[in-house]
Amino acid sequence: xxxxDPDRLAELVLAPDDSxxxxxxxxxxxxxxxxxxAALSDVRRLVGEESLVPAPAGVRDRVMAQARTRPPPADDVxxxxxxxxxxxSRRGPRIPVWAAGLAAAVALVAGLGIGRxxxxxxxxxxxxxPGSVVAAADLTALDSDADxxxxxxxxxxxxxxxxxxxxxLGDEDGFHEVWLINVDGTRMVALGxxxxxxxxxxxxxxxxxxxxxxIVDISVEPEDGDPTHSGVSLARGxxx
Amino acid sequence: xxxxxxxxxxxxxxxxxxxxxxxxxEEEQDDGVRSLAARLVAGDETALEQVYDRWSxxxxxxxxxxxxxxxxxxxxxxxxxxxxxRSRHTLVPSPHALPAWLIGIARHKVSDVRLARSRDADxxxxxxxxxxxxxxxxxxxxxxADRLVVRQAVEELPDPRRTIVFLAFWEGLSHAEIADTVxxxxxxxxxxxxxxxxxxxxxxxxxxxxxx
Numbered sequence: 001x002x003x004x005d006p007d008r009l010a011e012l013v014l015a016p017d018d019s020x021x022x023x024x025x026x027x028x029x030x031x032x033x034x035x036x037x038a039a040l041s042d043v044r045r046l047v048g049e050e051s052l053v054p055a056p057a058g059v060r061d062r063v064m065a066q067a068r069t070r071p072p073p074a075d076d077v078x079x080x081x082x083x084x085x086x087x088x089s090r091r092g093p094r095i096p097v098w099a100a101g102l103a104a105a106v107a108l109v110a111g112l113g114i115g116r117x118x119x120x121x122x123x124x125x126x127x128x129x130p131g132s133v134v135a136a137a138d139l140t141a142l143d144s145d146a147d148x149x150x151x152x153x154x155x156x157x158x159x160x161x162x163x164x165x166x167x168x169l170g171d172e173d174g175f176h177e178v179w180l181i182n183v184d185g186t187r188m189v190a191l192g193x194x195x196x197x198x199x200x201x202x203x204x205x206x207x208x209x210x211x212x213x214x215i216v217d218i219s220v221e222p223e224d225g226d227p228t229h230s231g232v233s234l235a236r237g238x239x240x
Numbered sequence: 241x242x243x244x245x246x247x248x249x250x251x252x253x254x255x256x257x258x259x260x261x262x263x264x265x266e267e268e269q270d271d272g273v274r275s276l277a278a279r280l281v282a283g284d285e286t287a288l289e290q291v292y293d294r295w296s297x298x299x300x301x302x303x304x305x306x307x308x309x310x311x312x313x314x315x316x317x318x319x320x321x322x323x324x325x326r327s328r329h330t331l332v333p334s335p336h337a338l339p340a341w342l343i344g345i346a347r348h349k350v351s352d353v354r355l356a357r358s359r360d361a362d363x364x365x366x367x368x369x370x371x372x373x374x375x376x377x378x379x380x381x382x383x384x385a386d387r388l389v390v391r392q393a394v395e396e397l398p399d400p401r402r403t404i405v406f407l408a409f410w411e412g413l414s415h416a417e418i419a420d421t422v423x424x425x426x427x428x429x430x431x432x433x434x435x436x437x438x439x440x441x442x443x444x445x446x447x448x449x450x451x452x
Contacts, residue, residue, distance in 0.1 A: 055300035
């Protein structure tokens, strides 16, 4: 016997007594139909309890007002971010989106210091870690303070290594790239790709951090050959 | 707090071969969601309005059930749609992607609020009063999301199936009572209930698949 039509399986869920015995017999011997039957029973179990509660009046207007708030013109923020990619080959929304993110980061940094849990400096070195942590950044999501891991700048001899240990970056297509953004909000350098998705080590010239490149940023980058920041940041934090 | 008024009983009587052609209606709906998603990704503000109008009750109810606080749920709902707008370029248009994506964002917001609550000394007592293990809470959230996706799927069924499914599953009417109410033959009502259950299952599976 070929598989039972889902309609007949639905009948078996809804009115088991009315269902022809051949349908029942088939399901007993066919794992595929048994799975569908179980799924339909599951849906039957899920219906009937919930009702939808509309969001309070006013939320819609506030959402639309926030959505219509344009980020500052790109020129104000990203001017010194020289790009080797001709402007024409960029996708339109790249700069504004990035500018919005950067503006948010700058605002965040400016307003920081209160209410943010920062790893004390210098943090105690981890047992297996021969270097000393000279600075650390709690990484958080951009649109909330959700924990996204930590980045530690470790000094070993004369070298500074940035150890990124991120979490819950999501599973968006592309690869994750680590950047250092200057606290002046206008300059950034790419450190490299998080090859295993959320952890990696990057050697950083000591002077760079001293110059103010202290905001650790993790972006998701499409595999499009464009070396500039995609504008999509998954996590950020300031080394302190 | 008010619940969605549902259903509006049809004033006219249905008759004839209403069961045919439903798959075409469903395909049209899929195309509609896909093009809505594409317009959203392209930055069309009217698409955001439509997305809000269609799924805000789903997101709000999810937040309300998960957070059990009207103010927090309102705030979270607002944040979900603003975040959706700002990260719209991450949406890949597909028939079930929009609700799956919105629920995904809502899930993050809910965790954020819970995290903030647990950090907030003033609400330590509230947290202590809900000593569920993390996994239990997550599983409960999943189930709430599933129930709401199914509920939303009922809203989107074409009438008279929507009304019939609602009467059968939410009002608990017998098939004979429904036949009387909507003025359709018993066999037609049964068929609508069966096909309705299959469609709800397909919708739920689609959203679950997109949620990964």
